[in-house]
Amino acid sequence: xxxxxxxxxNRVVLQQWFGQSLDGKGTQVEKASFQIFIEGPxxxxxxxxxxxxxxxxxxxxKPGEPVNFLPVAHAFQDLLPQVxxxxxxxxxxxxxxxxxxxxxxxxxxxxxxxxxxxxxxQQYADQAKQVAAESLAKAEESLAVETKFARSSEAPDPEAIxxxxxxxxKPAEEVEESDADNQNL
Amino acid sequence: MCELQQxxxxxxxxxxxxxxxxxxxxxxxxxxxxxxxDVASTNSRKKKPGQLQDPQQFKITCRNIGHKAKxxxxxxxxxTITHPLQPGKATPEILDGSGxxxxxxxxxxxxxxxxxxxxxxxxxxxxxxxxTRTMAA
Numbered sequence: 001x002x003x004x005x006x007x008x009x010n011r012v013v014l015q016q017w018f019g020q021s022l023d024g025k026g027t028q029v030e031k032a033s034f035q036i037f038i039e040g041p042x043x044x045x046x047x048x049x050x051x052x053x054x055x056x057x058x059x060x061x062k063p064g065e066p067v068n069f070l071p072v073a074h075a076f077q078d079l080l081p082q083v084x085x086x087x088x089x090x091x092x093x094x095x096x097x098x099x100x101x102x103x104x105x106x107x108x109x110x111x112x113x114x115x116x117x118x119x120x121x122q123q124y125a126d127q128a129k130q131v132a133a134e135s136l137a138k139a140e141e142s143l144a145v146e147t148k149f150a151r152s153s154e155a156p157d158p159e160a161i162x163x164x165x166x167x168x169x170k171p172a173e174e175v176e177e178s179d180a181d182n183q184n185l
Numbered sequence: 186m187c188e189l190q191q192x193x194x195x196x197x198x199x200x201x202x203x204x205x206x207x208x209x210x211x212x213x214x215x216x217x218x219x220x221x222x223d224v225a226s227t228n229s230r231k232k233k234p235g236q237l238q239d240p241q242q243f244k245i246t247c248r249n250i251g252h253k254a255k256x257x258x259x260x261x262x263x264x265t266i267t268h269p270l271q272p273g274k275a276t277p278e279i280l281d282g283s284g285x286x287x288x289x290x291x292x293x294x295x296x297x298x299x300x301x302x303x304x305x306x307x308x309x310x311x312x313x314x315x316x317t318r319t320m321a322a
Contacts, residue, residue: 017279017319018319019279019281019316019317019318019319020317020318020319020320021314021315021316021317022214022280022315022316022317022318023238023314023315024216024238029314029317031281031317031319032263033198033263035276037275050272050273051275052275053275054270054275055267055270055275055276055277057196058196058198058265060198065198066198066199066201068196068198068201068202068265069202070194070196070202070267071194071202072194072270
């Protein structure tokens, strides 16, 4: 085994997965986590010929959820610190792409109904704007949490995440008021 | 060709997967069988299929390791059962779904014969959503 091998020669891929529901209807269900694959020469070196890509674990999509490695990841123990960094980078990139999509949706919603004075059209446009705004706020919040608590090491403390989310979602007036209150004290 | 049992792993999304598993019982979710016999029936009882599958509890037996954590009861989390990887495949078959640990037993001890210490995890898939199967690829 080449001890000098670097994970940069290999690649960590976060892959969305779909399972087939066993409810009898066989519906495709999008899973709330990513499959973590490692690809590259080290996989072949360590896992035997013919294998170039291997599933090494799972990570939940919700910010703060732990990275769970399968026992097969022990074969890549020395690469795991770098693998964790690549996982965190992958998650942040995915969050950024989600945020971009939410911004696009918001722009489309804002353009809706501009040229119409019809009340029904305006009503639908307002609903679309509200949904898009909620989705944008959620995407911004998730990216902020993911970036701050990048899941490169152990799962962050849920209480710390809660405090951070509260701090970024607190309305501006509330912050000003509490500052003013502090000054009064 | 046959697929073998060795190499299967279990992973709890919150509690992790540090346990050393010895056996996993099969998961079943049968539909009810409704008796539809009336007094005019003279040949046999008549049966109809019910609609709702009922996810059953099943047992995961693990090696007892004194210094390792055991999964917490009642925490809603995903249980992922990853089958052994088959030659030429990158992804094994996976059974995955949300649920909770109903019980974690203590090991039993006996002077009658020598044996390893084991404990049981009783798992319940909550059916919300129903567990999924991902085919090997």
